[in-house]
Amino acid sequence: MALPMRRIVKTKGFLMIRRKQLSCCEFQTSCKYFCRDMVRVRFAPSPTGYLHLGSLRTALFNYCLAKSKGGVSILRIEDTDQSRKIEGATEEIIKVLDWAGLTPDEGPVIGGPYGPYIQSERKQIYQDAVETLLQKGAAYLCFCTEKRLSLLRKEAYRRKEIPKYDNKCRNLTPDEIEEKKAQGIPWVVRLKVDNWNQSWNDVVYGHIAINHEEGDPVLLKADGYPTYHFANVVDDHHMKISHVLRGEEWQSSTPKHLVLYQAFGWDPPLFAHLPLILNANGTKLSKRQGDITVEYFKKKGYLPEVLLNYLTLTGGGFGTSSTTLQCYSLDQLIQKFDMKNVTAHSGRLDPQNLDILSRKYLLEKFETKEGQAELVQYTIQLVRDHYKTRLSSEENQELIFNEDHIRTLLKWALPERITRPEELLNEDFIFLWEVPDKSDISAFLEKTGVDNCAFLKLALDVVNTVELFEVDIIHSAITKKAKTAKISLKMLMPILRYVLSSTLEGPKVSEVMFALGKRQTVYRLQQALEVADSSAL
Ligand code: GLU
Numbered sequence: 387m388a389l390p391m392r393r394i395v396k397t398k399g400f401l402m403i404r405r406k407q408l409s410c411c412e413f414q415t416s417c418k419y420f421c422r423d424m425v426r427v428r429f430a431p432s433p434t435g436y437l438h439l440g441s442l443r444t445a446l447f448n449y450c451l452a453k454s455k456g457g458v459s460i461l462r463i464e465d466t467d468q469s470r471k472i473e474g475a476t477e478e479i480i481k482v483l484d485w486a487g488l489t490p491d492e493g494p495v496i497g498g499p500y501g502p503y504i505q506s507e508r509k510q511i512y513q514d515a516v517e518t519l520l521q522k523g524a525a526y527l528c529f530c531t532e533k534r535l536s537l538l539r540k541e542a543y544r545r546k547e548i549p550k551y552d553n554k555c556r557n558l559t560p561d562e563i564e565e566k567k568a569q570g571i572p573w574v575v576r577l578k579v580d581n582w583n584q585s586w587n588d589v590v591y592g593h594i595a596i597n598h599e600e601g602d603p604v605l606l607k608a609d610g611y612p613t614y615h616f617a618n619v620v621d622d623h624h625m626k627i628s629h630v631l632r633g634e635e636w637q638s639s640t641p642k643h644l645v646l647y648q649a650f651g652w653d654p655p656l657f658a659h660l661p662l663i664l665n666a667n668g669t670k671l672s673k674r675q676g677d678i679t680v681e682y683f684k685k686k687g688y689l690p691e692v693l694l695n696y697l698t699l700t701g702g703g704f705g706t707s708s709t710t711l712q713c714y715s716l717d718q719l720i721q722k723f724d725m726k727n728v729t730a731h732s733g734r735l736d737p738q739n740l741d742i743l744s745r746k747y748l749l750e751k752f753e754t755k756e757g758q759a760e761l762v763q764y765t766i767q768l769v770r771d772h773y774k775t776r777l778s779s780e781e782n783q784e785l786i787f788n789e790d791h792i793r794t795l796l797k798w799a800l801p802e803r804i805t806r807p808e809e810l811l812n813e814d815f816i817f818l819w820e821v822p823d824k825s826d827i828s829a830f831l832e833k834t835g836v837d838n839c840a841f842l843k844l845a846l847d848v849v850n851t852v853e854l855f856e857v858d859i860i861h862s863a864i865t866k867k868a869k870t871a872k873i874s875l876k877m878l879m880p881i882l883r884y885v886l887s888s889t890l891e892g893p894k895v896s897e898v899m900f901a902l903g904k905r906q907t908v909y910r911l912q913q914a915l916e917v918a919d920s921s922a923l
Contacts (some may be wrong), residue, residue: 397779399606400427408721414536414610422484422897423485423622423777424457424458424626424628425451425452425455425457425458425625425628425629426452426457426458426460426625426626426627426628426629427448427449427451427452427458427459427460427489427628427629427630427631428448428459428460428461428462428621428622428625428627428630429441429444429445429448429449429460429461429462429464429488429507430461430481430618430621430632431445431463431464431479432464432465432467432470432471432614433463433465433471433472433475433476433478434467434470434471434472434475435472435475435480435679436475436478436679436681436682437479437482437672437678437681437695438479438483438671438678438679439663439678439679439680439683439697439735440633440662440663440671440678440679441633441680441875442482442486442680442693442697442811442897443663443700443701443715444481444631444632444660444699445486445488445662446486446488446633446694446698446719446795446796447631447660447701447703447723447728448631448696449488449490449720450492450703450704450719450720450723451629451631451723451725452535452576453720454720454721456722457628458491458492458505459488459490459492460491460492460493460500460625460627461479461483461490461492461494462478462493462503462504462505462621462625463476463494463503463504463505464504464505464613464614464617464618465505465506466506466611466613466617467611467614468506468609468611472588474608476494476504478681480494480578480667482681482684485690486680486690486693486694487690487691487694487716489714490781492522492625494856497506498801500624500625501625505612505617505621508608508617508621509611509612510875511621511624511686512606512612512616512620512621513606513610513612514619515606515616515620515650516575516606516612518650519577519605519649519650519760520575521574523578524577524578524649524727525531525575525576525577525578525605526555526556526558526575526576526578526652527555527558527567527573527574527576527648528551528554528555528557528573528574528575528576528604529563529566529571529572529573529574530551530554530555531571532635534601535551536687536761537549537553538552540841545695546607548600549604550599550600550601550896551576551600551601552601553576553578553601553602554579555576556576556602559655560792561717571835572608573608574604574605574607574608575604575606576596576602576603576604576605576606577603577645577646577649578602578649578670579600579602579603579645581645582597582598582599582600582641582645583595583596583597584596584597584598584644584645585640586632586640586644586654586657587656588637588657588659589629589656589657589658589725589728590658590659590660590661590725590728590729590730591637591659591730592730594637594640596638596640596641602803603642605616605745607720612844615639615643615646616646616694618643619646619647619650622655623647623650625651627655629655629656629657630655630656630658631658631659631660631814632659632660633659633660633662634660634661634662634732634872635662636659637659640657640659640860641664643812649771656805658725658728659730660701660728661700661701661728661729661730661731661733662702662732662733663700663701663732663734663735664700664732664733664734664735665698665734665735666734666735666736666737667734668734668740671711671735671737677769680693683740686806686808686811687768687806687808687809688740689744689747689748691714691715691716691738692711692713692739692743692744692747693749694716694719695712695713695714695743696735696739696740696743697735698714698719699733699735699739700732700733700734700735701728701729702721702726702727702728702733703723703724703725703728703729703734704719704723704724704727705722705724705727706722708736708739711739711743711746712746713743713750714747724798725738726852741805742808743804744805745800745801745806746808747794747802748761748800748805749800752796752797752800758793759794759798760788761807762792762793764807765795765796765810766787766789766792766794767808768807768808768810768811769786769787769810769811770787770906772901773819773820774813778832782821782906782909785903785905785906785909786819786902787905788905790903791903791905791906794900794903795810795818795901795903797895798900799815799901800900814892817886817889817892817898817902818901818902819889820885820914820915821909821910822884822885822888822910822913822914824887824913825887826841826888826923827884827885827914827917828915828917829883829919830881831881831914831918831921832921834877834881835876837880838880838914839918839919840871840873841873841877841878841881841882842882842885842911842914842915842918843883843915844867844868844871844878845878845882845911846863846865846908846911846912846915847903848860848863848864848867849865849899849907849908849911850908851863854901855898855903856900857897858896859892860896860899860900861894861895861896862880864882864895864896879895879921882911883895883898885910885911885913885914886898886899886902886907886910
């Protein structure tokens, strides 16, 4: 029986990737991981900047595969390209993984039996590995200068061919090598590759065959650092990696990795390339379309569970869907994860879904006692930190940071107004935290042309006597009282709105009052009354 898999023929310049239908038996072979003794996976980022969403997704898939199979997840920092290394990026990656709950079982901080887990600290291991290949005659020293290589490239372009190294140094005699070494000519080590025709059963993409012919690849650079591909393979072998789960963009490098495994005589791990993540409009997720770093979303207040669930909406594997949009805990995600359901087609990420997930998650959290207490404390801290220097009197702070009040406020805001507590810091909600300025109130009241004191007393009376401090009840009490006092609502409401929130726009007055809470509303009305009284004198 043939499994229903799409046939993909992808042409990327000179690169051909063919995907054929896998027979049931082939598919099972490609899914050997089900019967492997131990699942050992690694997330192997390069510390070249902030971690982005695509990398967090790779980390999540690796983590879930390990945890769902009782295996081990490893963090390995691939920093052999020293020129691209960014100071502090490794620490940042570690922090983000901890934040997301994806703390590895082995890695730079926790250590482990196959460390060190930072490649720049493993130079000796790569040098030994190179030595093994040199001894076997599978690799050789190359003394070609940058100038010669550049000439080769130019010549190839002139002939409209793909540039590749001509393997010239393969044929150096031992004497020639010694002589060049003695002359102090810098050298690199290259791998002899005679067969670039490689294929493998990708756990996600099925059978892939690539014939990507190139010159003998460099393993060790002149500065003694290994090349990315060499270090990657040596480490995956030494760290006993069973499955390599990484982004689809690494698929074209896999043949190079396979020839290395062959040269050493090692069994390769299973490869599972993860499909691309696209923007909502189908374009490639890139920084140009807005920030895609995890740090950005973290700062905006999206909680880790929310971001992880958002990422499960692309690539399959978890059975989550953008029609139901439910937020699962990391433990639940692990249970739901199944490699067999990872899809080979790219998936789109719609930011609207992130907000829906965030609101759902917070509302569910708010339903539980502990979750509610946590959110209240979180919000208090958030506002305190943000308004540090701008908050007015101690008395006002005591009113604002009252836990009951913040709880009521969240209950009001979460269902429709905000998708995360951070949004309470937005312009629209400044009125919640900043008491209107007395001189502004004075200037405003001077121009109303009505008996401000009477209006404000009426409102104070309602607020103090209303039996339940709820939006509709407040609204109808004000309406009723104004009617009895023959005060026009059209005149009254803007005055109340202004003295409560320093603006003439925003939610309806009874909502403003509700969001401020009874005590804060009374406080602000009284302040306005004092101002009105003193100008009436
Ligand atoms: N160091 C590579 C990266 O930063 C990872 C490649 C791999 O997982 O093999 O994406």
